[in-house]
Amino acid sequence: MTRTILIVEDNAQNRLLLRDILIFHGYQVLEAENGDEGVRLAKTAKPDLMLLDIQMPVMDGITAATLLKNDPATVQVKLIALTSFAMKSDRERIMAAGFDDYITKPIDTRKLPLLIRRHLLTGKNHLNDANRCDRS
Numbered sequence: 001m002t003r004t005i006l007i008v009e010d011n012a013q014n015r016l017l018l019r020d021i022l023i024f025h026g027y028q029v030l031e032a033e034n035g036d037e038g039v040r041l042a043k044t045a046k047p048d049l050m051l052l053d054i055q056m057p058v059m060d061g062i063t064a065a066t067l068l069k070n071d072p073a074t075v076q077v078k079l080i081a082l083t084s085f086a087m088k089s090d091r092e093r094i095m096a097a098g099f100d101d102y103i104t105k106p107i108d109t110r111k112l113p114l115l116i117r118r119h120l121l122t123g124k125n126h127l128n129d130a131n132r133c134d135r136s
Protein backbone atom coordinates (compact mmCIF):
# COMPACT_ATOMS: atom_id res chain seq x y z
CA MET A 1 0.00 0.00 0.00
CA THR A 2 1.39 3.36 -0.96
CA ARG A 3 1.98 5.61 2.03
CA THR A 4 1.19 9.30 1.85
CA ILE A 5 3.50 11.92 3.26
CA LEU A 6 2.54 15.56 3.68
CA ILE A 7 5.41 18.04 3.43
CA VAL A 8 4.76 21.30 5.29
CA GLU A 9 7.57 23.72 4.50
CA ASP A 10 7.59 27.37 3.45
CA ASN A 11 10.83 27.15 1.47
CA ALA A 12 10.02 26.08 -2.12
CA GLN A 13 13.53 24.75 -2.76
CA ASN A 14 13.36 22.54 0.34
CA ARG A 15 9.91 21.30 -0.68
CA LEU A 16 11.27 20.33 -4.09
CA LEU A 17 14.21 18.47 -2.56
CA LEU A 18 11.98 16.63 -0.08
CA ARG A 19 9.43 15.77 -2.75
CA ASP A 20 12.13 14.32 -5.01
CA ILE A 21 13.53 12.15 -2.21
CA LEU A 22 10.10 10.88 -1.17
CA ILE A 23 8.87 10.15 -4.68
CA PHE A 24 12.12 8.31 -5.40
CA HIS A 25 11.37 6.11 -2.38
CA GLY A 26 7.85 5.36 -3.60
CA TYR A 27 5.77 7.62 -1.40
CA GLN A 28 2.76 9.61 -2.47
CA VAL A 29 3.49 13.25 -1.68
CA LEU A 30 1.29 16.18 -0.68
CA GLU A 31 2.55 19.68 0.04
CA ALA A 32 1.58 22.70 2.10
CA GLU A 33 3.39 26.02 2.52
CA ASN A 34 2.64 26.80 6.16
CA GLY A 35 1.27 25.23 9.32
CA ASP A 36 -2.30 26.41 8.86
CA GLU A 37 -2.50 25.01 5.34
CA GLY A 38 -0.84 21.81 6.54
CA VAL A 39 -3.28 21.24 9.42
CA ARG A 40 -6.29 21.82 7.15
CA LEU A 41 -4.94 19.48 4.46
CA ALA A 42 -4.09 16.79 7.04
CA LYS A 43 -7.73 16.66 8.18
CA THR A 44 -9.03 15.87 4.70
CA ALA A 45 -6.12 13.96 3.16
CA LYS A 46 -5.24 11.83 6.24
CA PRO A 47 -1.53 11.37 5.46
CA ASP A 48 0.43 8.58 7.17
CA LEU A 49 3.21 10.94 8.13
CA MET A 50 3.99 14.66 8.01
CA LEU A 51 7.32 16.45 7.69
CA LEU A 52 6.79 19.76 9.46
CA ASP A 53 9.17 22.67 9.22
CA ILE A 54 9.44 24.51 12.54
CA GLN A 55 9.98 28.05 11.26
CA MET A 56 7.13 29.06 8.96
CA PRO A 57 4.96 32.13 8.39
CA VAL A 58 1.22 32.14 9.28
CA MET A 59 1.56 29.15 11.62
CA ASP A 60 4.81 27.57 12.85
CA GLY A 61 5.47 23.84 13.14
CA ILE A 62 5.16 23.73 16.93
CA THR A 63 1.67 25.24 16.85
CA ALA A 64 0.65 22.97 13.98
CA ALA A 65 1.87 19.84 15.80
CA THR A 66 -0.01 20.83 18.93
CA LEU A 67 -3.26 21.25 16.96
CA LEU A 68 -2.74 17.96 15.09
CA LYS A 69 -2.10 15.98 18.28
CA ASN A 70 -5.15 17.49 20.00
CA ASP A 71 -7.52 16.56 17.16
CA PRO A 72 -8.86 12.97 17.08
CA ALA A 73 -8.94 13.21 13.27
CA THR A 74 -5.17 13.68 13.03
CA VAL A 75 -3.74 12.40 16.32
CA GLN A 76 -2.47 9.18 14.70
CA VAL A 77 -0.44 10.94 11.99
CA LYS A 78 3.31 10.53 12.57
CA LEU A 79 5.05 13.90 12.86
CA ILE A 80 8.68 14.57 12.04
CA ALA A 81 10.04 18.09 12.60
CA LEU A 82 12.45 19.73 10.19
CA THR A 83 14.57 22.11 12.18
CA SER A 84 17.66 24.24 12.03
CA PHE A 85 17.82 24.11 15.82
CA ALA A 86 19.88 21.50 17.57
CA MET A 87 20.06 22.88 21.09
CA LYS A 88 18.81 20.64 23.87
CA SER A 89 16.06 23.10 24.82
CA ASP A 90 14.83 23.17 21.21
CA ARG A 91 14.72 19.39 21.06
CA GLU A 92 12.68 19.31 24.26
CA ARG A 93 10.30 21.96 22.93
CA ILE A 94 9.81 19.95 19.73
CA MET A 95 9.20 16.63 21.46
CA ALA A 96 6.89 18.27 24.03
CA ALA A 97 4.70 19.53 21.17
CA GLY A 98 3.94 15.92 20.20
CA PHE A 99 6.46 15.26 17.44
CA ASP A 100 7.57 11.65 17.02
CA ASP A 101 11.03 12.71 15.92
CA TYR A 102 12.98 15.49 14.24
CA ILE A 103 15.73 15.88 11.67
CA THR A 104 18.07 18.84 11.45
CA LYS A 105 18.68 20.97 8.36
CA PRO A 106 20.45 20.70 6.03
CA ILE A 107 18.54 17.50 5.44
CA ASP A 108 20.64 14.34 5.23
CA THR A 109 19.10 12.80 2.10
CA ARG A 110 20.29 9.31 3.03
CA LYS A 111 19.10 9.45 6.62
CA LEU A 112 15.64 10.94 6.02
CA PRO A 113 14.14 7.92 4.17
CA LEU A 114 15.42 5.58 6.92
CA LEU A 115 13.91 7.77 9.61
CA ILE A 116 10.56 7.88 7.79
CA ARG A 117 10.56 4.14 7.19
CA ARG A 118 11.26 3.47 10.83
CA HIS A 119 8.38 5.65 12.00
CA LEU A 120 5.91 4.22 9.51
CA LEU A 121 6.72 0.75 10.84
CA THR A 122 6.56 1.72 14.52
CA GLY A 123 3.72 0.09 16.38
CA LYS A 124 3.16 -2.60 13.79
CA ASN A 125 6.16 -4.90 14.28
CA HIS A 126 9.86 -4.88 15.01
CA LEU A 127 11.10 -5.72 11.54
CA ASN A 128 12.50 -2.24 11.35
CA ASP A 129 15.30 -2.89 13.79
CA ALA A 130 17.75 -3.54 10.96
CA ASN A 131 16.97 -0.12 9.56
CA ARG A 132 17.40 1.87 12.69
CA CYS A 133 18.73 5.30 12.17
CA ASP A 134 19.85 6.27 15.63
CA ARG A 135 21.11 9.77 16.16
CA SER A 136 24.31 10.24 18.04
Ligand code: MN
Nearest residue numbers: 010053055056
Ligand atom coordinates in the same frame (compact mmCIF):
# COMPACT_ATOMS: atom_id res chain seq x y z
MN1 MN B 1 10.96 27.64 7.23
